[in-house]
Amino acid sequence: MDMHSGTAPATAAERRTGSGEPATRAWVLVWRKMVVMEATGTRADRVVGDRTLLGWNIVFWVILAMSLAVSFTAPLSTLQRGIAIGAAVALGASYQFIGRPAIQSRSQVQSFVFRVILIGCLMVLVGLSPASVFMMFIASAQVWLLSASVRDGIAFSLALVIGCGTAQLWGAGWGWQPFWMILPWMLVSLIVSLLFGIWIERVIAQSQQRAELIEELHAARDELAEAHHSAGVMAERERMAREIHDTLAQGMTSIVMLSQTGAAELAHGSDTVGARLAQIEATARENLAEARALVAAFTPVALSEATLTEVLRRQGERFAAETGVDVQVLLDLDESEVVELPQSQQVVLLRAAQEALANVRKHARATSVLITLGLRAGRVCIEIRDDGSGFLPAEPSTGFGLAAMRGRVEESGGTVQVNSSPGQGTVVQVLIPVEDA
Incomplete structure (x- = not known):
């Protein structure tokens, strides 16, 4: 250019x-x-x-x-x-x-x-x-x-x-x-x-x-993950608290009461002290096994060795031997149906029965207890009935037992009903929807 x-x-x-x-x-x-x-x-x-x-x-x-x-x-x-x-x-x-x-x-x-x-x-x-x-x-x-x-x-x-x-x-x-x-x-x-x-x-x-x-x-x-983490931690703490309360704490309570009874019998020169010591040893061994299972997150030791019906009968017999209360276990369904229940439901039912018996031991002053396991309207039901002193369910509770029971049952989609009045005894009924085994 x-x-x-x-x-x-x-x-x-x-x-x-x-x-x-x-x-x-x-x-x-x-x-x-x-x-x-x-x-x-x-x-x-x-x-x-x-x-x-x-x-x-x-x-x-x-x-x-x-x-x-x-x-x-x-x-x-x-x-x-x-x-x-x-x-x-x-x-x-x-x-x-x-x-x-x-x-x-x-x-x-x-x-x-x-x-x-x-x-x-x-x-x-x-x-x-x-x-x-x-x-x-x-x-x-x-x-x-x-x-x-x-x-x-x-x-x-x-x-x-x-x-x-x-x-x-x-x-x-x-x-x-x-x-x-x-x-x-x-x-x-x-x-x-x-x-x-x-x-x-x-x-x-x-x-x-x-x-x-x-x-x-x-x-x-991140906030949601933190909230889920916190909720998971709290849920795990509650679960562990329930497990400890339903196993170790109740076992320790039994040992304390048996020790007090044995000490009183020893002071009076009774010849049943040996039996009390045997009961204390058995309870301590069971507690130790439960503690190991709890640490390993296993199924309760009793359920791993026997059916739910057998475990309930053993619990009743031991409770009767420790407290002198007459305990009867009534099975309102076939044994095969009990065996077919999912393991998680059997654990919930067993823990509910253990908590109800623990409350009878601590508060009811009952002379007889009836445990009934059956099916009602497509739901598995366990009912624990005693003739003790009773209480007012509407009053606020200071204990952890019933709250722990409700939490465990509600996690399984079930409900807990407590009917009681002073002098009329108490009926604890747990209903859980039946799941496929």
């Missing part, structure tokens, strides 16, 4: 104006890459990741090197070529020391300074070597990348297009012919830059909202 003629040759003008089309296409590809980056979950406070920044660096330096190489093919004087080289060096240095830190830190001052230098150096390069106009695509992308708002991006996009268009017109010799040839491509570049810039700003805003929403969801998930 003749830099000193009044008008540019048609072929040069065609080459110059035609350079806008590949620049626009390449610019679109860069922005599409940014959209993909934003849509894949890049944090709002880190617009450009390390890999994307590396891509920006490579594209920028390659295009700048190409622009500098093209300038050596243009018919320029020594002074003009020196000015072009100086503009390229200034642009590269400003990008290295101002532009890259601005992209990473989002500093508004650095962003403003770099964009001013970018447009100025690009005007010099385009004015001296019109083929350098293809650098507009990277310049347009960086203008929007470093813009703090849509208004900021529009202002610098206008400045970039007007500046480069003016530089092209100056290089072509300020004629109307090159003006009308340059104008369409400048308008196309401006429109594409504005449309894609505004669109990308909206995408970034939506990505920022999405990132904030994701952070809120993560925070809510």
Whole structure:
């Protein structure tokens, strides 16, 4: 292209104006890459990741090197070529020391300074070597990348297009012919830059909202996980408390009462002390076995060695031997049906019977207890009836036994009913839906 003629040759003008089309296409590809980056979950406070920044660096330096190489093919004087080289060096240095830190830190001052230098150096390069106009695509992308708002991006996009268009017109010799040839491509570049810039700003805003929403969801998930963990810990503590109460605590209570009875008999010279000691030893051994099973989270030792009916009868016999209370166990269903009950239900029924007997021992002063195991309306039922002193179920309880029983039964989907009144005895009824074995 003749830099000193009044008008540019048609072929040069065609080459110059035609350079806008590949620049626009390449610019679109860069922005599409940014959209993909934003849509894949890049944090709002880190617009450009390390890999994307590396891509920006490579594209920028390659295009700048190409622009500098093209300038050596243009018919320029020594002074003009020196000015072009100086503009390229200034642009590269400003990008290295101002532009890259601005992209990473989002500093508004650095962003403003770099964009001013970018447009100025690009005007010099385009004015001296019109083929350098293809650098507009990277310049347009960086203008929007470093813009703090849509208004900021529009202002610098206008400045970039007007500046480069003016530089092209100056290089072509300020004629109307090159003006009308340059104008369409400048308008196309401006429109594409504005449309894609505004669109990308909206995408970034939506990505920022999405990132904030994701952070809120993560925070809510962490809170929910913490709540579930706390609930699990509390549930496990309650379960362990029930197990200890229904096994070790009741066994210890039996040992204490048997020891007190044995001491009283020994003071009176009774010959039944040996039997009491045997009962204490048996209870202690059973407690030890229950403790080991509890630590290992096994089924109660008694149920692992016998059926539920046999265990209930043994519990009744031992209770009668320890307290002198007449205990009867009535089976209101076939033995095979008892065996087919799921192990978890058998444990609940056994613990309910043990807790009811413990309450009879502590509070009822009863003379007889009837334990009935049967089926009612599709539910397995165990009922413990005594003729003791009774109480008012509506009054608040200070003990843990009935609450533990209710908690265990309700976890199995069952219910606990307690009917009692002073002097009329107590009936504890546990109903659990029958599950498949």
